[in-house]
Amino acid sequence: MPIYAGLMSGTSMDGVEAVALQVDAAGMQVRGAVHVDYPAELSIRLHAAVANPAACNIDSLGALDAEVGEVFATAALRLLEASGLAASAVRAIGSHGQTLLHRPRAATPFTLQIGDANRIAERTGIDVIADFRRRDLAAGGEAAPLVPAFHAAAFGAAGESRAVVNIGGIGNVTLLHADGRVSGFDTGPGNCLMDLWVREHQDEPYDEDGQLAASGDVDARLLDLLLQEPFFALPPPKSTGRELFNRAWLQKKLDQQAAAVADVQATLCEFTAATIASAIAGAGLAPSQLLVCGGGAFNGELMRRLAARMPGVPVRHTGTAGIPPEQVEAALCAWLAHQFITGRPGNLVSVTGARGPRVLGALHRGGVTET
Numbered sequence: 001m002p003i004y005a006g007l008m009s010g011t012s013m014d015g016v017e018a019v020a021l022q023v024d025a026a027g028m029q030v031r032g033a034v035h036v037d038y039p040a041e042l043s044i045r046l047h048a049a050v051a052n053p054a055a056c057n058i059d060s061l062g063a064l065d066a067e068v069g070e071v072f073a074t075a076a077l078r079l080l081e082a083s084g085l086a087a088s089a090v091r092a093i094g095s096h097g098q099t100l101l102h103r104p105r106a107a108t109p110f111t112l113q114i115g116d117a118n119r120i121a122e123r124t125g126i127d128v129i130a131d132f133r134r135r136d137l138a139a140g141g142e143a144a145p146l147v148p149a150f151h152a153a154a155f156g157a158a159g160e161s162r163a164v165v166n167i168g169g170i171g172n173v174t175l176l177h178a179d180g181r182v183s184g185f186d187t188g189p190g191n192c193l194m195d196l197w198v199r200e201h202q203d204e205p206y207d208e209d210g211q212l213a214a215s216g217d218v219d220a221r222l223l224d225l226l227l228q229e230p231f232f233a234l235p236p237p238k239s240t241g242r243e244l245f246n247r248a249w250l251q252k253k254l255d256q257q258a259a260a261v262a263d264v265q266a267t268l269c270e271f272t273a274a275t276i277a278s279a280i281a282g283a284g285l286a287p288s289q290l291l292v293c294g295g296g297a298f299n300g301e302l303m304r305r306l307a308a309r310m311p312g313v314p315v316r317h318t319g320t321a322g323i324p325p326e327q328v329e330a331a332l333c334a335w336l337a338h339q340f341i342t343g344r345p346g347n348l349v350s351v352t353g354a355r356g357p358r359v360l361g362a363l364h365r366g367g368v369t370e371t
Contacts, residue, residue, distance in 0.1 A: 003031060004341075005079055005126070006334030007072050007095040009115070011169025011192055011242055012295060013046045014038065014205060016072055018079040019327045020090070021334035028154055028335070032083025033327050036075040042067055049100055050242050056100075061114070068098050069116030073123040080124075087366075092127040094337030094361070095120055096329075102133075102241045104142045110134075111143045121364040129337040129361040136347045141354030144239035148174035148184030148351045150332040155291055155321050156182075163280050163287040164318070166328065167191060167296025170241055171276055174351075175285045184351045185236040187279040188229070189245045191295050194268045194302075196247055201261045210301025213269035216262030225253045226271045232278070237353035269302050277309035293318040297325035336360060 006019045015037040022029045038046070045064060049056040056064075072095055080087060097113035104111065117130035133143035151164040151174040164174040171190035175183045191206065198207040207213055229249075231240055259267065280287065290313050296302050297317040307315040317325045339346040345357030 002091045002338065003085065003089055004334035004337045005076055005090050005093040006330040006332065006337065007075055007093060007120070008330040008333050009038075009068075009072075009096070009098045010294070010329060011099065012195060012206075013043055013050070013098065013169075015043075016075040017326060017330040018075040019330035019334055020079055020083045020085060021331050021338075023335065023338045028323075028331070030323060030327060030331065032079060032085070033324075033330070034075065034078045034082045035326070036071060036078060038071055042071070046098065046100075051246065053101055064100075065114040065116050066119065068114050069119035072097070072115045073120040076120055076124050076126070087125050090126050092129055092337040092341055093120060093124065094132075094333035094335070094340075095128055095130040096132060096333045097130060099241065101243060102144060102239065103243065104137060104144070104239055109137055111137055117364045121366040124366060126366040128364040128366060129340045130364060131362045132333075132336050132346060132360040135358050135360050136352050136354045139354040139356065139358050141347060141349075141352030142237045142239040143352060145172040145174075145184055145186055145351065146336070146347060146360070147172065147329065147332050148182055149346060149348045150335045151184070152176055152182045153335065154323060154328075154331070155318065161285055161287050162289055162291065163285060164291045164293070165276055166294040167272065167276070167292060167299075167302070168294040168329070169195070170245070171272060171296070173276060173279050175280070175283050175287075177285065182348055182350060183236065183283065184348070185279070186239040188231060188240065188275040189268075189272055191272070191299070192242055192245055193250055194265060194272070197250075197261075197265055197268060206295065207265060207299065210269060210299040212262055212265045214266070214301040216260065216264070216266035218270045219257065219259040219263050219267045222253060222257040222259055222264070222267045223270055223274070225256055226267070227274065232275060237351060269299075270305055272296070273302060273305035273309050276306060280310070287313055289314045289316060291316055291318045291321055293323070293325040293328035295326070
């Protein structure tokens, strides 16, 4: 029974999720999971690099790549210990790395993930599959989101229309059509704007259970300004990140419509819910249920607002379908490693717009060869 490990750090840049995933003919089963925080100083430097890429010189980038790789390696080793698995029991590790920049529509499109996979292979002795996004980009795709193929494998049901939304720093939606078609794209901000606002005004990493948002009122004028962003009118395939939805972007809106701290948070929460619901409706899907994963699944106020935007559709977290919300993206990386090892594509042309299906990733051998 093949077991793969998956390592992931998303746009929240708070640490690494690690999941051990058993993949066989019967399906997929999580065999263990751990979270490892980034050291505070490293997290600060990562946020600074994303906020101001021009200030991140080559020396800084090289150091970040190495240090993030060491944290990923530590997460893999802690996963083995917590799961009671020997390194020999894991066929391969899938490591996504930490995204610093994602610019699929630049004059020369590129995407940049760091977290030296050689260090993971060296410390664990396990084969590591990494660098999943760039092959899709080279094939003319957006290189994101990659998760819809996994959502289809993990949460699809024959003859039933479902929507799966991942609410990390950025939101993305997977549309599972009853006839077997799969589509998906980034919807816009997930938690990223809410996180930066609460960090700035309450010195907390996130708005726990949406308490600050729940204490305020939605500012209709500000919400309308947020929704005027041209990204939302783009047709799929499309992807985005903090390079667009950041503090400077938000400030331009606040310069036109100032609001109280709690009201801004309430409006940002409503903004995330509105863009997700609009994306699903705009795609013409009438889902039998909406499954939510990522950190947003733990924000009760956001889940309430999302349900209000989708009347008649049960809104549940993915734990009800077998994989806890916080483990889905790391499980994706384990699945991508499985796809690589078995020579199967990891992308969906209907999602990324690539010229065709591609096996994603590059192999870093874990075994030490004696000479």
